[in-house]
Structures are given as C-alpha cells and as structure tokens.
Amino acid sequence: MKHSNPVLDTPPKITLGITETCPMRCSHCYADCANAPKPGELTDAQWIPLIRDLAENGVIQAYFEGGEPLAKPGFLNILRATTPLMMTLVRTHGIGLTADLAKELGDIGLGRGLVDLLGADAATHDAATGMLGSFAQSTAAIANLVAAGIPTDVLVILTAHTAPQLNAIAQHAAGLGAKRIGVLRLYPLGRARAAWSDLALSMAAQTQALATLRMPKGLELMQSWHPNNKNCCWQAAAINAFGRAIGCMYLRDYVDFGDATKTPYNEIFQTDPLYRALRSGDVEESCGDCSGTQGSHGGCRSTAYAFHGRWSAPDPFDLTLNHGVDLTVPPPARAKGGSGADHLVA
Amino acid sequence: MPITWSLKPGVRLRPIPEQECCLAYVPRPPALHGLNLSSWLVLTLCDGREQREIGRDYFDAVGPSGGPGATPGAFDSALIQLEALGLIERRAIEATRKETA
Numbered sequence: 001m002k003h004s005n006p007v008l009d010t011p012p013k014i015t016l017g018i019t020e021t022c023p024m025r026c027s028h029c030y031a032d033c034a035n036a037p038k039p040g041e042l043t044d045a046q047w048i049p050l051i052r053d054l055a056e057n058g059v060i061q062a063y064f065e066g067g068e069p070l071a072k073p074g075f076l077n078i079l080r081a082t083t084p085l086m087m088t089l090v091r092t093h094g095i096g097l098t099a100d101l102a103k104e105l106g107d108i109g110l111g112r113g114l115v116d117l118l119g120a121d122a123a124t125h126d127a128a129t130g131m132l133g134s135f136a137q138s139t140a141a142i143a144n145l146v147a148a149g150i151p152t153d154v155l156v157i158l159t160a161h162t163a164p165q166l167n168a169i170a171q172h173a174a175g176l177g178a179k180r181i182g183v184l185r186l187y188p189l190g191r192a193r194a195a196w197s198d199l200a201l202s203m204a205a206q207t208q209a210l211a212t213l214r215m216p217k218g219l220e221l222m223q224s225w226h227p228n229n230k231n232c233c234w235q236a237a238a239i240n241a242f243g244r245a246i247g248c249m250y251l252r253d254y255v256d257f258g259d260a261t262k263t264p265y266n267e268i269f270q271t272d273p274l275y276r277a278l279r280s281g282d283v284e285e286s287c288g289d290c291s292g293t294q295g296s297h298g299g300c301r302s303t304a305y306a307f308h309g310r311w312s313a314p315d316p317f318d319l320t321l322n323h324g325v326d327l328t329v330p331p332p333a334r335a336k337g338g339s340g341a342d343h344l345v346a
Numbered sequence: 347m348p349i350t351w352s353l354k355p356g357v358r359l360r361p362i363p364e365q366e367c368c369l370a371y372v373p374r375p376p377a378l379h380g381l382n383l384s385s386w387l388v389l390t391l392c393d394g395r396e397q398r399e400i401g402r403d404y405f406d407a408v409g410p411s412g413g414p415g416a417t418p419g420a421f422d423s424a425l426i427q428l429e430a431l432g433l434i435e436r437r438a439i440e441a442t443r444k445e446t447a
Contacts, residue, residue, distance in 0.1 A: 012360050012369055060360035060371050061378055085358065087371050087378035111376035149375075 003297035005281030010058050010266045011237035017249050018047065018075065019067040020241045023095050025130030026118070028157060028199055030189040030252065031241075033067050041241045042261070044074025048081045050243070050261055055085035057266050059237070065091040065249060067241065070101075076108065083109035090114065091155065094141025095134060102144035113145040113152045114182070120168030124161055139176065146177035153180040153222070159199040163209040174216035182222040183210065185317050188306050188331050189253050196330035203322050226319040229287065230294035233278040233301050237269065247275055250302035254334055278311060285314045287321055306331045348439045351392040351400060351425065357433055359389070372432045379431050384408065384415035388424040392434045397425070 019041055022033035042050070051062065062082055069075050069090050082088050090105070091114040105113070115138055119125035125135035145152040154173035156162050162169065166183070173181050185206075188196055201209070206225065215221050224230060236248040245257040245268045257272045269275060283298030291297050298304065299315025307316045307325055309332075314321035360369040368386040370379045381389060387407060391400045401421050408416045415424075428434045 007364055008362065009364050012362060058360055060358060060369050083376065084356065084373055087376055109373055109376050111378070 003281045003283055003286045003291070005231060005234035005279060005296045008235055008279075009270070011235065011269055012058060013061040013063070013235065013237065014054060014059050014265070015063045015065060015236075015238040015249050016047070016051075017066060017238065017240045017246075017252070018064050018069050018078065019072040021071045022066060022068040022093070023071060023131065024068070024093060024134055026191070027128055027130070027195045028118075028159065028186065028190075028192040030187060030192055030249070031067050032190040037073070038241070042243045044072070044077045046243070046261065047074075047078050050239070051078065051082050052085070054265060055082075057264060059086060059265075061087040061089070063089045063091070068093055068095065070096060076104065079105070079108050079110065083111075087111045091116070092141065093129070093134065094138040095131075096137070097141035097144055099144045099147065102141070102148035102150065105145070106148040106150050110150055113141075113150050114155050115142045115145070115152065115178075116155045116157070117169050117172070118157070118159075118162060120165040120172050124165060128159075128161060139172070142173070142176040142178055151179050152177070153182055154178045155182045155184060157184045157186050158201065158206055158209060159186050160201055160205075161199070163201055163205065166209055166213050170213065170219060171216055174219040178219065180220040180222055181215075183213070185224070185300075185303070187250050187302060189250065189302075193330055193333070197328070200328045200330070202326065202328050203317070203319065206317075206327070207319060224300075225317065226287065227289035227293050229290040229299040229315060229318040229321075231281060231283070231296040231298050231301060231315075234281060234296055236279070237265065239265070245269075245272075245275075247278060248302065250300065251278075253336060254302070254305055256336065274311070283312045283314070284310075285321055287318050289320070290318060306334065309334065348396050348398070349436045350394055350396050350439060351434050351436055352394045353389065353392055354433060354435050361386070370431070370433050375432075377432070379433065384420060385424050385428060387415075388421065389428055389433060392425075392428070396439070 020031045020033050021037045070092055088110055089112040094115045118128035122135040126132050142152055156169050170181050238246050238249050239260045240246050243261040245260040246252055246255055257268050257275050278301050281297040286297035299318045303317050304313040304315045305311050316322045316325035356373045358371045366383055368381045391403050404421050
C-alpha cells in the first residue's frame with residue numbers, strides 16, 4: 001500500500017548539532033562526544049553566516065543541540081545572531097548554566113530551554129553521565145532557566161536506569177517549575193549502541209513504564225510511543241557539527257546528504273534522492289492509530305533502518321509494528337552511506 | 347475613534363502555502379505561532395491602514411468562500427487574537443496626528 005506524508009517544499013525548522021564537545025561522558029552519548037572540539041567542527045564565525053542564509057531561505061526555528069551547546073566556543077555569539085531571525089531552542093545538560101548565564105540567555109532572547117535528566121537522584125544521574133556533581137548542576141540549571149523566565153522542558157531518555165525513576169523525575173521536574181517533560185526513546189547511535197545491553201528495555205517494559213507514569217499537575221507530557229509514533233522525516237532538517245546536512249540528528253550515523261556550507265540547504269532538501277524518499281512516507285507498513293494522530297506513516301525512520309537495514313521498514317518501537325523484534329538486542333552496525341538511490345528498497 | 351493596524355516591528359513570517367498555514371515569530375518575548383488561513387490573511391492585510399479598510403479587503407477575499415472565516419465576528423476575533431499574540435499593534439488615528447503635530 002502506498003502511503004504519503006505531508007509535504008513541505010522547503011524546511012521551516014532546523015536542528016543544528018552545533019558541536020560534539022561535552023564535559024560529560026554519558027554512557028548513551030549519541031555523538032561520542034569529546035572534551036574539546038573535534039577537527040572540522042564549524043566555528044562560530046562559520047555558523048553565523050550559515051544561519052543567516054538559512055533564515056533568508058525560510059527557516060524560522062533553530063533547535064540547538066550537541067554535544068553540549070554551552071561548551072561550544074562562541075555559542076552565545078551564535079545565539080545572539082540567531083534570536084532576531086528565528087525562534088530558538090537549546091537542549092543542554094546544564095553544566096555551568098548558572099543564574100547569571102540563564103539571565104544572559106534570557107536577555108539574548110532564547111525561546112526555550114530543554115535540560116536532560118538521566119535520573120531522579122545524583123547517584124543514578126551522575127553514574128549515567130560519568131561526572132560527579134552533574135545532577136546538582138542540571139537541577140540548578142532547570143531552576144535558573146525557569147527563574148530567568150525561559151520556558152523550560154525536562155528531557156529523559158527511557159532506559160533500564162531511568163524507567164524505574166520516571167515518576168520521580170517527573171515530580172522533580174514539576175517541582176523545579178518545568179513546563180513539560182519529554183520522554184524519549186533510546187537510539188542505537190554512538191556510544192549507546194555499544195552500551196545497548198545495559199541500557200535498552202524491551203517493548204513491554206517501555207510500554208509498562210509509560211503506563212505507570214503519573215503526571216504531576218501542571219506538567220505536560222511529550223512522548224512518541226503508540227499511538228503517537230510519528231514519522232518526523234517529512235519536516236526534518238538538520239546540520240551536524242561539521243556542516244553536513246543529515247536531515248535529522250537521529251540519522252547522524254547513517255546518512256550524509258552533503259555540505260550545507262557549500263550547497264544551499266533547500267537545494268539538498270529538494271534534490272537528494274534518499275532525503276526525498278525518507279520524507280515521502282512511502283513505507284512498507286503504517287499504523288492506523290499513529291497515522292491518525294500524527295498524519296504521517298511508519299514511525300521513526302532511524303530506528304526502522306537501525307533494526308531492519310531497510311529505510312522503508314516498520315518502526316520496531318511502535319507496538320503494532322514491532323512484530324516480535326527484541327529491542328534489548330543491539331542492532332548491527334550500519335555503514336554510513338552517502339546520499340543516493342542505492343539506499344532505497346526496491 | 348478610527349484605528350490602524352500594523353505588523354509589530356521585528357515579527358517575521360514564514361508562509362507555508364503547501365500546508366495552508368503560516369508561522370509567525372515574535373522575538374520579544376520569543377514565541378512561534380502557527381496561523382490558519384484566516385488569521386494569516388488578516389495579518390497580511392495589517393499594513394498600517396484603517397481597520398475598516400482592512401476589513402473590507404478581508405471580506406472581499408473570504409466572502410465568496412462562505413466558510414467559517416466569512417462570519418461577521420471572524421475578522422474582529424482574528425484581530426484580537428493576533429494582537430494578544432504580539433503580532434500586530436493598533437494605533438488610534440487622532441493620537442497619531444497629535445504625536446506628529
């Protein structure tokens with residue numbers, strides 16, 4: 001059956017994986033971050049004209065993530081150049097996000113902060129980040145952003161370590177004044193794939209963790225499991241730390257659509273065959289409930305490809321499309337390919 | 347007293363005609379809003395003219411459609427919502443004349 005996602009001619013929103021630098025050593029790090037910027041990362045002097053060009057060509061929202069954006073040299077310069085042009089969101093672990101820095105971010109015009117928590121207590125969180133004191137800093141960062149008047153979300157990746165603490169994390173987030181909590185799936189990317197057996201939950205365990213989540217009053221839940229599993233690709237745009245167009249940060253290990261510093265992003269968006277195929281929604285199977293709520297088909301293309309090796313495969317994180325895939329077994333490594341129709345399934 | 351309506355300084359629009367909507371970014375305080383076709387049309391018409399002129403053009407555009415945007419209260423409601431979102435600003439004409447005198 002032929003399925004079709006909504007269509008965009010050019011992307012209005014983009015994710016910028018601004019750096020693969022981070023002071024922490026998270027066991028699940030998708031970017032395999034290092035303490036210092038990696039060779040080839042774009043500098044702030046390179047990012048700023050790229051962002052201005054994106055704005056001139058219709059991008060009106062930038063979501064900064066990393067790595068740790070706040071560890072990027074010149075990041076505040078980048079943010080200052082972006083906020084007059086676009087809505088901005090920054091995903092951070094909050095290390096060094098003091099009250100003064102939060103106020104500066106507010107003065108610059110940051111639109112929203114998103115802070116990762118990897119546990120409801122220091123023992124769990126610090127063990128996951130490999131950095132003593134990081135829970136205290138992340139907690140302070142949430143409070144500081146809220147105090148600075150910046151709408152703030154807490155993000156938690158659902159793992160074997162966070163699932164038992166999900167309710168406590170939600171309570172903690174609400175107590176700090178967060179607006180929303182986003183519960184995210186674990187992706188087999190970077191160091192997370194190597195640590196998969198320690199981190200991953202079965203489909204049943206994931207479903208159980210979400211079913212037992214009791215949201216504190218005033219805290220909004222964002223989650224994308226069935227029946228909210230969407231295929232975001234139709235509107236996805238992303239550039240990694242090295243200026244490469246990759247469509248979505250969760251495709252970081254699998255695709256390279258080209259150099260966004262040399263080719264206009266809109267041209268890549270409109271012409272790359274694999275990018276176009278991923279956005280199309282032409283998948284082997286679609287969950288009726290999820291397509292009904294999300295308007296897109298087949299669920300996440302990253303996890304579909306990771307577990308099946310086919311771009312058009314069903315997303316095994318969807319309850320109705322899982323078909324017996326054991327999500328606790330790490331998927332095989334997939335070679336990073338270039339763009340092109342060779343990735344497509346006949 | 348007659349009033350005029352204008353886009354607030356700094357507001358940026360991102361039309362998405364293929365999805366029949368428009369995104370509107372307000373830098374201070376930062377917010378991104380999604381507008382339907384009716385609100386998008388009203389916003390586009392707020393170019394510093396008087397409300398009655400904007401309204402006339404609005405109903406000229408939507409009248410034949412007979413849709414919910416063509417009801418008498420739809421235009422006023424859209425103006426109020428766009429103002430509340432920080433996307434447009436009103437100015438009383440008499441006050442404007444005094445300011446410039």
